[in-house]
Amino acid sequence: MELNVRLFALYRERAGANTISVAVNDGATVADLTAEVRRQLPNLAPPEVNIVVAVNADYAAPDVILKPGDDVCLIPPVSGG
């Protein structure tokens, strides 16, 4: 399936796009997605940095299974306040 993945802040600027399209297998997990994102955009985050994912506006663990139509967002290290 093809997922529209939204990017914010640092990731948006690094990718030069608000949204990227990422193809993953049906039944793919969040971990599969971030692996694919790293292949597409090797400079998005260094290997030692965990890419945090939100699915449908909440943090999603690596083993969460993605469904078509999920709102998937990559969350750079937050710095609000």
Next chain:
Amino acid sequence: MELNVRLFALYRERAGANTISVAVNDGATVADLTAEVRRQLPNLAPPEVNIVVAVNADYAAPDVILKPGDDVCLIPPVSGG
């Protein structure tokens, strides 16, 4: 010597006066003063309650020696804030 002792809040109301005159020996300490105050005003504070004294607008330990003209105040338990 004769000291004018100022009272506040609870002590002022219990004594029915802003100021009381207390006679102590020359060289008397703060402890001597509070002992004399308890004789004059046995209902000012129960025996288990320490009467706190300020001399010249600062807390004074029981062994501080009083001098004529000192500004002596009795400080009930504080409750500001």
Next chain:
Amino acid sequence: MIELTHDALDPEKITAKVYRDTNGAVVTFLGTTRDNFEGKQVLTLEYEAFDEMAIKKLEEVRQEMMAEFGLEQVAISHRVGTVGIGEISLVVAIGSPHRKEAFYACHKAVDRIKEVVPIWKKEVYQDGSRWVACEDHEFSPAESHGHAH
């Protein structure tokens, strides 16, 4: 940065004293008068102070906090006289580059003020009144006597 006043306290004005462009955190405590004591309705509060000493002790608390937490902006205002329910009796405002020091200093400042500053609070009820011995102290109005700290 120290104030003892009969006038209503303006928290915004007091907080404004501790703003600096080099600071990232401002922590403010407002002490407000509660409408009840052990279920009894409080109508109003009367604050009495030993003025000269209260100002001196407030300044001491301020200096202590600045030294202990490495701060430069600490403002304290305490109201005296009659204070209506829900009104502000105490404002402590701390400005700091970082929040941790500001929180710790503000909390400790309030604790110290309640311990050492010669100010007394009387709760006035429909059927009487009571000098508050010290905050959070289990104190029955019936045995309204002094209490050592």
Next chain:
Amino acid sequence: MIELTHDALDPEKITAKVYRDTNGAVVTFLGTTRDNFEGKQVLTLEYEAFDEMAIKKLEEVRQEMMAEFGLEQVAISHRVGTVGIGEISLVVAIGSPHRKEAFYACHKAVDRIKEVVPIWKKEVYQDGSRWVACEDHEFSPAESHGHAH
């Protein structure tokens, strides 16, 4: 009691939400934008948020604090967009019968907001800009990359 806004924050208005006659303490945190980062002059800040999730997470933090500290009045407002130096980016206001809970809850709320709420801050300098990774983190603008929490 939760707000995410492009408008300037009014601390007095936000604090007013947590006043109650049954409360004796109001603790307020104001996060203000600092004018420097490691000696470098910051001209302005840009806050970006993942709006829907940020509001959800702010409300979660609010509910957590209310449950953990037995509170009823917790107000949180976060500003987004361009924020000038010395302006307020975050207000957390807590009303409580007693001060201890108010101080603890306010401090913890700010810590949690900085950990979990998807909001990002960019410092703009004369000669560039930098996404702040996380507060108090030793972070060199040169190696401006993401950093896991």
